[in-house]
Amino acid sequence: MTRARFQTFDDPGHRAGAARIAALRSVLAAQGLDGFVVPRADEHQSEYVPPGAERLAWLTGFTGSAGTAVILSKIAALVVDGRYTLQAPAQVDTAVITPVQLAETNVEAWIGANLEAGQVLGYDPWLHTPDGVARLERAAHKAGGILRAVAANPVDAVWRERPGAPAGAVVPHPLDLAGEPTAEKIARLRVALAKAECAALVISDPHNLAWAFNLRGADVAHTPLALGYALLPCEGRPTLFLASPDIAPELRAALAPLADLRPKADFDAALDGIAKGRKIRLDAATAAIALKVRIEAAGGTPETGPDPITALKAVKNDAEIAGTRAAHLRDGVAVVRFLAWLDGADTLTEIAAVEALEDFRAEGGLLRDVSFPTISGSGPNGAIVHYRVSHETDRRVEAGELFLIDSGAQYADGTTDITRTVAVGAPTDLMRDRFTRVLKGHIAIARAVFPKGTTGAQIDGFARAALWEAGLDFDHGTGHGVGAFLSVHEGPQRIAKTGTVPLEAGMILSNEPGYYRAGEYGIRLENLVLVGPRDIPGAERPILGFETLTLAPFDRRLIVPELLGPAERAWIDAYHARVRDTLGPYLDAPTRAWLADATAPLASPPISPSA
Template sequence: MTRARFQTFDDPSHHEGALRIAALRGVLAAQGLDGFVVPRADEHQSEYVPPGAERLAWLTGFTGSAGTAVILKAAAALVVDGRYTLQAPAQVDTAILTPVQLAETNVEAWIGAHLGAGQVLGYDPWLHTPDGVARLERAVHRAGATLRAVAANPVDAVWRDRPGAPAGPVVAHPLALAGEAAHEKLARIRAALAQAACAALVISDPHNLAWAFNLRGADVAHTPLALGYAILPLDERPTLFLASPDIDPELRAALAPLADLRPRAAFDAALDGIATGRRIRLDAATAAIALKDRIEAAGGVAETGPDPITALKAVKNDAEIAGTRAAHFRDGVAVVRFLAWIDGADTLTEIAAVEALEDFRSQGGLLKDVSFPTISGSGPNGAIVHYRVSRETDRRVEPGELFLVDSGAQYAEGTTDITRTVAVGAPTDLMRDRFTRVLKGHIAIARAVFPKGTTGAQIDGFARAALWEAGLDFDHGTGHGVGAFLSVHEGPQRIAKTGTVPLEAGMILSNEPGYYRAGEYGIRLENLVLVEPRAIPGGERPMLGFETLTLAPFDRRLIALDLLSPAERAWIDAYHARVRDALGPHLDAAALAWLDAATRPLA
């Protein structure tokens, strides 16, 4: 195919960390700084950032989606979470930069142990939230040192060919897919704002901006975002400040009765004008401390708390749910064709699989993007939780190995995310045992019934129980929220030890327990689920459960039947029958024959 793909395989990491860190240290010394904090962040705390904000990757070579480097005169560390235990040491120059796991220490503790008394640590106030800066301040003060905000990021001074600001098209998101007009959304947001006794809300999260005003953009990869801000006063017209000047006329017409449109360059002065004498709500999760400082300098009160849009956006309406189901049906057809293709391939490489899956999804011309770079890990690469194949790491999938593919798509109707692990050749008994324990955890979440008010933390253990029985576990959350043609990783809902937000009907989450045997293989099984009311005969409390949205079979060759209960077998058979009935009429003869075999009853 000649279609330009959404993914490339050139390794964006590098081996110039020593030179670049040395150059940065020279700039820091000239500015009177003894160290600097480099988070993987842009001014909106986004998961996917524009190329010019990839400072951490440029400086260190680490390309993960989360991490923080601290560069001091005589020491430097890269702090990452459990997803990057293997990736971080492989990508950075460990002679210059020490990878540190969050399980061992955090950024603040490392600073406290290495920053000297009387030294000055710098930070960019556009890349840290007020809470984040407060943590840094406590660590720095305990060390007897000083924390200083910088006017210009010193990494930019040594990044000579730094990419410019993005300027993708900004378009209207149709009402038929959004399900609620922007003026109705703004009314609900203002009602929540009034309850918080705030005069205005600064919308700093581009996801919330897109949802509130029914717009979508193209300023970052894999998520249809338009970067920028909005000021939403309680009793006045809101103003949008978009980074891109490429605004579709249809969107301009739709916004004209609701809001003013201005360039991003006008935002700072506008914030000064509205802040004086007013209480302004800032989003604790995404608003930079630079915004707080600016409001307070203008004589306003900056109240940091949750952006009410985040909770409103998390509960999907009927149109968004219908669109998500349609997206999963379309995606299911593509994934089944891909799985059949894998089983019929004479030779298979990780890159070839990524390309084939994207090609299957693109047929019909409705694919907008992948929702994240596909994780295509064979054998030992499957044990790297967020592995991203490059031309340097690409390997052939050999008989006797497991092959893990975690992927997703962006369609105008909705966002998908699915992981399947398949056997190539004959699996070992240990592989089948581990796969089945992960599958049991997946089924436990899918079948869960719980009272209204239950949090994700309260059911996270369901996914781990079968692994715990064998002395095993996994180091990531069981599930994250998912948007409606927005972010594949959406909050505030999650199924994890840190999932403290009650689950509500209409929320969409992933269900993805896993197991990773370092140096050998990884197993992860992921479907998306919709929280729905669940009637219990004779029940005394409102209950909730999950509807599974994803449509694709699990590899029967990896299921150890003796580990499954009758109820678990029945769930798999019913799920497979549903997949076959929904997708079968839309497959060609070869793919249908494969699906019939892949979904036959376990008994």
């Protein structure tokens, strides 16, 4: 029987953008609005959202995980970051909506420059945080306009076939994988609430809800979330308000001594009841302004700040780390089998590569989903940082090209994310130079040691130095946090120019510098790393460093050994030896022989390029 796949390759349908935007403008005019803000968000401000919240993709055709459209009566813009420089213009109808780079202007600046005096700009109060609305309001007022909340999202009025609310199964996350009982997590959270002098916490982030109550769901593609909210009082029983009625009996039994379970429809009334006369903590990152307004209307005092769960969740315990290691071992076997298969493929398309890699992962066991839609880019498509292959864009991988594949998996015991760039046929000298510079940046992060308290922003430049020396750079962060069988993009930690959170032992991040030559190829090399203590003789303060978790070879055919220093060559040889020794026992003889060649020391001649 054919296994159902976790990914589809349907065209996003950007050709319908003109008609859909025209229909939206008609609805806006009937409601007395001159414009509307359409973020890529749901009511929890999540990166991955249920189908019915994909308003931005439906309206514009843009399928990226971050972006905001502003639709005015005569003009419209889609504001995206550097990851989508090439993707956004390729997906949207640029005759009706103009892609704008965040490096050039932000949403608020565009509104300030284009909203006319007296015009009314609408927004959905469930899709914006209080801070976000404050910025929009300042921009609208600066232009002489008015910002107005809407009771119902006008995009929904024209999206006639909008999917309904998800109702996936909600199940317990086993204690041997979670590593800490729910009761102990609640106790730690109450200590944090008491310090903040708050009577209760509104848990609006489904990731945090999943972690705090040791549950997992299936309401969102590629991330095991159960959508909903929770009210956690300093005293008394917490209450979970889940969107899905499909709650496993085992979870009900596990939560019965600790918390109440109620339908999501009961949440508003419960919030009114707990808020009156009390100070209620709202998560600044995920709580919609609609929650703030409701608490105020109920006579409560909303306090917007960090949800303490976010920081606790970022530091993995021993069980979560052990699960992550097991997931990476399983994933490494699948990826090596895929790379060996790739090297022997006579003909290859981008979609065929995605399907093959997913199949290899499924054969290893415990696969629950992919952790994001696989980025499978050959030649010029590899230069699109978050390229998503469709039946329309699928192309054959040709000799003389680079092939970039960025993929990950959700296993029952951990989340993975890996990118490899491989040569198909003989690479050019320039390709090898650029690849090696990216590799140098990757190694610099992998080998980095730093004092406790160091932020991701302070080490981000390590990944870029070799590129900067050649007048090059890349327009995305170097690393993002990763969850434990949760989101592949997890904060608050990150390695980026904007990474202001100190890195702590137990945090997992990606290490993924890149280089993109528009219209020709892209290069990205990604492993996941674990922050841990380092014992340095004579050190005068606590020192941390990274342990690489991901296990898969880099393409030696693309490495210029002369561009690497002795320590860098030693690192790559030691890493390849570890990959070979760790994965070899789990591979069949032909794949093991391929891996032996792929991980030979740099002094050895590389294997022949794939045809």
